[in-house]
Amino acid sequence: MLLIDSWYTAYRPKLQAIACHFGYSLQEAEDIVHQFFLDLLQKNLPDAIQNPEAWLVTAFKRRLIDLHRIQQRRGNYREIESFYLPSAQEIIEKLETDAELINHIAAAFKKLPARFRRVIYMKYYQGYSTEKIVALTGLTHQTIYNNLSKGIQHLRQHLKKDTALERLVNFMLCLVP
Template identity: 30%
Template sequence: MAESLDMIFWQRITQGDYQAFNAIYDRYWNILLAIALKKVGDKELAMDIVQDLFIDIWQKRHSIQVQTSLRSYLTSALYFKVFMHFRRQGVQQKHIDQYHLLLETQECGEHFTSARYEESYETLLHAIQQSVHDMPQRMKEVFQLKYYRSLNNQEIAENLGLSTQTVKNQLSKGLQQIRRHMEAERMDTSMLSLIGIFLLFH
């Protein structure tokens, strides 16, 4: 029911209905803020990121294609916002080695200009959503708790009665499945590699 209402609101938003936009803003602000706060550890910064996300959503409402649920789209879009923040900051110190190693081994740094990011953004979101839908049930549960609810590996393990190593394995396999989907569709997977670091190590 909530998803159906969201899509009604979204249709109105694409037609320029600011009241519908405010309704979505009120519905998801706290959820998105909680996720952003977990990732960046600073409330003021988290608020700025979520605010920027909603500004982008309003400005690009005519071109955005919501493929599954609006909540999933907003959560995915927030992940990219936070990811791009880390990239601009050079990535947090505890992740800098993985980040640099990836750039050296895959030579993909030039892919992440603003123009490149905008070009592949919608395609990658769609690929992730499609792949999660097709995952085996346990993998899907793990990936959804990580990706959409932003739980850490220990929290996921406790929720599902798994070991943290099993959680890591399922997340890694989930990313491999997304990669296979993208490769089958001949999509650019370079951004997925860096998103993988963000998902697995934050």
């Protein structure tokens, strides 16, 4: 039971986001996730689950597919066209106007080593191509690639540590009216 409680705490937002992505409203997604974990409590789970996140996501997606089939059989099925899924552009615009998120990313960016900050700034903020960065800095293509890759990896690690940001991102994924 403690294992499932910890899974519920850790993976509930992600599973809700998946349900929202499948076209369910936020309230429906919450209900489906709650029922999913209640059903898990009643089952004998395998003892050797190596990767609980992958196992839960797969089982949850299968549950969503089963629910979809049941709704189709009962005639309660709503056409996918009736669901509003925000476009990538709309999501990007909402994320760009979120001051808390922008400040958090800026703070994470400032914590990067100077060599990573410099290359990321030139590539993504100034819009320079890799060739232009090579010409301006005198670094090799491989060094620029490595700095970009490692800098982005550091940003992801820093941003992943903040659970409030993770909850915010999962909520943004559930933007269904």
